[in-house]
Amino acid sequence: MRSHSLRATVVNLKGLKTVAICLLIFNALSLISIYSSLHQAGEFVGQQILYRQLLWIAVSWLALLIFANINYRIYFDLAHLIYGFNLLLLFWVLFFGKKVMGAQRWIEIFGFTFQPSELSKIATIIILAKFFSSRQESIHAFLLPLGFTAFNALVILIQPDLGTALIIVFLFLALGLFSRIPKRYFFGLIAIGLLISPFLIGSLKDYQKRRLLVFMNSDLDPLGAGYTIIQSKIAVGSGKFTGRGFLSGTQNQFNFLPERHTDFIFTVIAEEWGFFGSLFLIILYWLILSKVLQRAKETQDQFACFLCLGISLLFFLHIFINIGMTLGILPVVGLPLIFLSYGGSSLLVSFILLGIFFNISRSRK
Amino acid sequence: MLRKFFQKINNLFSLSTLEKVYFIGFCVLLGTLSWYQLFRGEYYFQRAKNNYLKVLPLSSMRGEILDRNGISIAYDRAEFNLGVIPYQVKTIKDSLFQELSDYSSLSVGSLNKNYRRNLSSFFSPVDIITNVDKTKALELNEKFSDSLVITTRPQRYYSNPYAFAHILGYVKQAKSFYEQLKSYGYSPMERVGFGGIEQFYDTYLKGSDGGELVEVDSHGRIMGYLGQQRPQKGKDIYLTVDSLVQQAAYESLGDRPGAVILMNADNGELISLCSRPAFNPNSFIEGKNTSSFLNNSKSPLLNRALQAKYPMGSTFKPIVAVAALEEDKSKSSTTFDCNGELRLGIAKFRCSHVHGRQNLFEAIAHSCNVYFYNLGLKIGPDALSRWARKFGLDSLTDVDLPFEARGFVPDVRWKQKKLKSNWFAGDTVNFSIGQGFMTATPLATMRAMNVFASKGYLVKPQLIKKIDSVESGAIDKTYLGISERTLEKVSQGLRETILREDGTARILNRLNLKFSGKTGTAQNSGRPHGWFIGFFSYQEKTYTICVLLEHGGSSYEAVKIAYYFVKKITENKIL
Numbered sequence A: 001m002r003s004h005s006l007r008a009t010v011v012n013l014k015g016l017k018t019v020a021i022c023l024l025i026f027n028a029l030s031l032i033s034i035y036s037s038l039h040q041a042g043e044f045v046g047q048q049i050l051y052r053q054l055l056w057i058a059v060s061w062l063a064l065l066i067f068a069n070i071n072y073r074i075y076f077d078l079a080h081l082i083y084g085f086n087l088l089l090l091f092w093v094l095f096f097g098k099k100v101m102g103a104q105r106w107i108e109i110f111g112f113t114f115q116p117s118e119l120s121k122i123a124t125i126i127i128l129a130k131f132f133s134s135r136q137e138s139i140h141a142f143l144l145p146l147g148f149t150a151f152n153a154l155v156i157l158i159q160p161d162l163g164t165a166l167i168i169v170f171l172f173l174a175l176g177l178f179s180r181i182p183k184r185y186f187f188g189l190i191a192i193g194l195l196i197s198p199f200l201i202g203s204l205k206d207y208q209k210r211r212l213l214v215f216m217n218s219d220l221d222p223l224g225a226g227y228t229i230i231q232s233k234i235a236v237g238s239g240k241f242t243g244r245g246f247l248s249g250t251q252n253q254f255n256f257l258p259e260r261h262t263d264f265i266f267t268v269i270a271e272e273w274g275f276f277g278s279l280f281l282i283i284l285y286w287l288i289l290s291k292v293l294q295r296a297k298e299t300q301d302q303f304a305c306f307l308c309l310g311i312s313l314l315f316f317l318h319i320f321i322n323i324g325m326t327l328g329i330l331p332v333v334g335l336p337l338i339f340l341s342y343g344g345s346s347l348l349v350s351f352i353l354l355g356i357f358f359n360i361s362r363s364r365k
Numbered sequence B: 001m002l003r004k005f006f007q008k009i010n011n012l013f014s015l016s017t018l019e020k021v022y023f024i025g026f027c028v029l030l031g032t033l034s035w036y037q038l039f040r041g042e043y044y045f046q047r048a049k050n051n052y053l054k055v056l057p058l059s060s061m062r063g064e065i066l067d068r069n070g071i072s073i074a075y076d077r078a079e080f081n082l083g084v085i086p087y088q089v090k091t092i093k094d095s096l097f098q099e100l101s102d103y104s105s106l107s108v109g110s111l112n113k114n115y116r117r118n119l120s121s122f123f124s125p126v127d128i129i130t131n132v133d134k135t136k137a138l139e140l141n142e143k144f145s146d147s148l149v150i151t152t153r154p155q156r157y158y159s160n161p162y163a164f165a166h167i168l169g170y171v172k173q174a175k176s177f178y179e180q181l182k183s184y185g186y187s188p189m190e191r192v193g194f195g196g197i198e199q200f201y202d203t204y205l206k207g208s209d210g211g212e213l214v215e216v217d218s219h220g221r222i223m224g225y226l227g228q229q230r231p232q233k234g235k236d237i238y239l240t241v242d243s244l245v246q247q248a249a250y251e252s253l254g255d256r257p258g259a260v261i262l263m264n265a266d267n268g269e270l271i272s273l274c275s276r277p278a279f280n281p282n283s284f285i286e287g288k289n290t291s292s293f294l295n296n297s298k299s300p301l302l303n304r305a306l307q308a309k310y311p312m313g314s315t316f317k318p319i320v321a322v323a324a325l326e327e328d329k330s331k332s333s334t335t336f337d338c339n340g341e342l343r344l345g346i347a348k349f350r351c352s353h354v355h356g357r358q359n360l361f362e363a364i365a366h367s368c369n370v371y372f373y374n375l376g377l378k379i380g381p382d383a384l385s386r387w388a389r390k391f392g393l394d395s396l397t398d399v400d401l402p403f404e405a406r407g408f409v410p411d412v413r414w415k416q417k418k419l420k421s422n423w424f425a426g427d428t429v430n431f432s433i434g435q436g437f438m439t440a441t442p443l444a445t446m447r448a449m450n451v452f453a454s455k456g457y458l459v460k461p462q463l464i465k466k467i468d469s470v471e472s473g474a475i476d477k478t479y480l481g482i483s484e485r486t487l488e489k490v491s492q493g494l495r496e497t498i499l500r501e502d503g504t505a506r507i508l509n510r511l512n513l514k515f516s517g518k519t520g521t522a523q524n525s526g527r528p529h530g531w532f533i534g535f536f537s538y539q540e541k542t543y544t545i546c547v548l549l550e551h552g553g554s555s556y557e558a559v560k561i562a563y564y565f566v567k568k569i570t571e572n573k574i575l
Helices: A002-014 A015-039 A047-068 A075-095 A114-130 A140-158 A162-177 A185-201 A207-216 A225-238 A265-298 A302-326 A344-362 B002-012 B014-039 B043-049 B091-102 B108-118 B134-143 B163-170 B174-184 B198-199 B243-252 B281-286 B312-324 B359-367 B370-378 B381-390 B413-419 B427-431 B441-451 B485-498 B506-511 B553-571
Strands: A097-102 A103-109 A112-114 B052-058 B072-082 B125-134 B147-157 B169-174 B191-194 B210-216 B222-229 B237-239 B258-264 B270-276 B337-339 B341-346 B346-351 B354-357 B455-457 B464-469 B477-479 B513-521 B527-537 B541-549
Touching: A015 A047, A015 A265, A047 A344, A075 A114, A075 A140, A075 A302, A112 B091, A114 A140, A114 A162, A114 A302, A114 A344, A140 A162, A140 A185, A162 A185, A162 A302, A162 B513, A225 A265, A225 B014, A225 B043, A265 A302, A265 A344, A302 A344, A302 B014, B002 B413, B014 B043, B072 B134, B072 B163, B091 B108, B091 B125, B091 B134, B091 B477, B108 B125, B125 B134, B134 B147, B134 B174, B147 B163, B147 B169, B147 B281, B163 B198, B163 B243, B163 B270, B169 B198, B169 B281, B191 B198, B243 B258, B243 B270, B243 B553, B258 B553, B312 B359, B312 B370, B312 B381, B312 B441, B312 B464, B312 B485, B312 B513, B312 B527, B337 B346, B337 B370, B341 B370, B341 B427, B346 B370, B354 B359, B359 B370, B359 B485, B370 B381, B370 B427, B381 B413, B381 B427, B441 B455, B441 B485, B441 B513, B441 B541, B485 B506, B485 B513, B485 B527, B506 B513, B513 B553, B527 B553, B541 B553
Parallel strands: none
Antiparallel strands: A097 A103, A103 A112, B052 B210, B072 B125, B072 B147, B169 B191, B210 B222, B237 B464, B258 B270, B258 B541, B337 B354, B341 B346, B455 B477, B513 B527, B527 B541
């Protein structure tokens, strides 16, 4: 029975060969770039991190295969339960999570830390897909998902994890605009948001404010975020067309760039593989996104359509914001580059979402 | 009009539009990438190859710490360091270090050690000789101008290190725990308070570091300034402590381990808070010989005033007296006969003397155990626990210092649950003279005794007077609801401890101050701890004093210390 389902999955993967191949290339690229980013002036300084990433890749593939085999319709019925479970985890983190100087974002399992706010992304996509696929047009159909999203975002904001909270709010707005709910509600909400944004910015932590200011003028903080952006630009630019070659990027190797293996992994790739490499990477992302969007177009099931939309939106946001940030066209926020950055939670969540997408693709007939 | 507009917008949100949005997004990224990598690639390549950006850190000054009269007790002064830029000296490092070693008093080994320890980046200065005299620094810099750079950094300095060690704590570089601090705006070279006021008020004391971003060529020469961020000094903090009184308290202990606390009874301002043995916080900053503190069997790092717990001994008796009067179990005129011991079954509980018939005042003044044994048995363990807790003996005083320890008040249920044993009358008897399971910190004990000085309030002790020019002004006190009559009676007993010819603290009467108090000799393994806690009026203010001598033998030693301390500060008009 088990081997049968596994074979069915493998067979099924055939239809999604492109995506699977893209993912394998991403895995390889991720490992190579992390390996390179862990070198300093010719010395390899972080085996542990590489092994951990390898392990996370294996776990993520396993998760993808499992989720590809779970009928996605079940999430429709379980949406509230998943949302509740996610909230429970978030509260757990709030009270018992691993505390790192004031910020409580992590749960520790067997020495591995996991960030439940990442899981929120799945829970949010599922519950919003359920609400928005119900074809209602009343204000009620707008307020209910708004309440769910706002509460979730608030709990994450307390951790504090501003980036994820914003992503969740953005998912609500973007997905909502594709629903049948009148658009004026959403625009009204955005208008209110813009009106109160000065107050919201006032309540940000000092270092968060500084990042925003630095984005406007990178000379403001030559030591902190501004420094990183300048260094990142030099690294990317110096890659030219063909790149400086594996392990040969001086910006990376001489420790000019902080957070190289996490948020600034793209810089490492752009420096070492040049425009050629960056273009290749963006084409890979495009392939995956267009496949997911394609499925959203084809499916007759509104719920599946919204799931696919949510997945593609989430991926796009991560890709656009992260790369935009390394190029200095967006402020530095701590968002990982999906499939590539070091970090288990983000990888696992991306693969689970793709697993759900695989299952949707599988049940098209 | 608006309706039409929204209809138009409705049609906008189709999946093909989204596809276009993604496509445009990716085009924006590719466009920017091609601008950097294809059009400006050569420029950035040259910049990366020949010109390096470098950050010259400008450390911020930490706020000063001053005593209540504005005398500085912790401040920053400039330290000169000599450093090298690693990539500049990578080929000549060994010969340079050899030459430097010949020229200075440092060995090649220690130069190398400093180099390895301070290395953070290939292109920023690494200090190899720290804390050099200014003229020496200039001289060396001139001789080795090609390879050495002078850096200045503010360094913390404590002007009266030992007496203030436990109040102030010290500072450490954030480097060692930078990973945890970095998202909170700390930079690796920044100093973080550790222990004491330095830690408790770190967010106020720390300023923010600045720096200069410069462009250097491949020889390390500065080619241009790209930006600067000025460092900002932290806020100055004024303490309630008087440094002369603190010094007197420190000296009064001699080299005996213990604590001396003096507090304004009404507003909780701590005038001195002293613990011995102490350490030199300057040593931690200069990084020398700290092992003598860290591995010392006398634990000089322990603040005995609030981090160590002791049995209270007889200093608990006034609280038992309050419990008896408030619970109507006894009157001040009630007498018990002391024949030197109390028999409970086969067990004997001793007293220091044969006191004969004693009323409450005499019993407090003589510290008669038998009287309080009887009182304790009348009150019962539950009420004893309740009243001990009411006086805050098992809660934190919330003084503004880190790592305060919490005292312990036993009760019947606790003993059954934890020790799996019933509560015996003998436990009550021990409890009623402050022996047995109960422990408290000197600070909490003093706060409890302060209730009599402040006419019924539990006052929170505090060290902060003002931050910059903002007065703390906070007085945090809780009314305990004890009747005036009870307070008067017990206070009279405390007064008689000093006034009576045979009172246990009679020598304090020589000070000609209105002094009251209670002695305590707390039995434990080893020599007993000596306690004296009292309060006195001086220049229309009331002060509460606590002396604890760890394994100091008897309470008489503690009373003597209180005597010489108060004599010194009042006669010299320091207080």
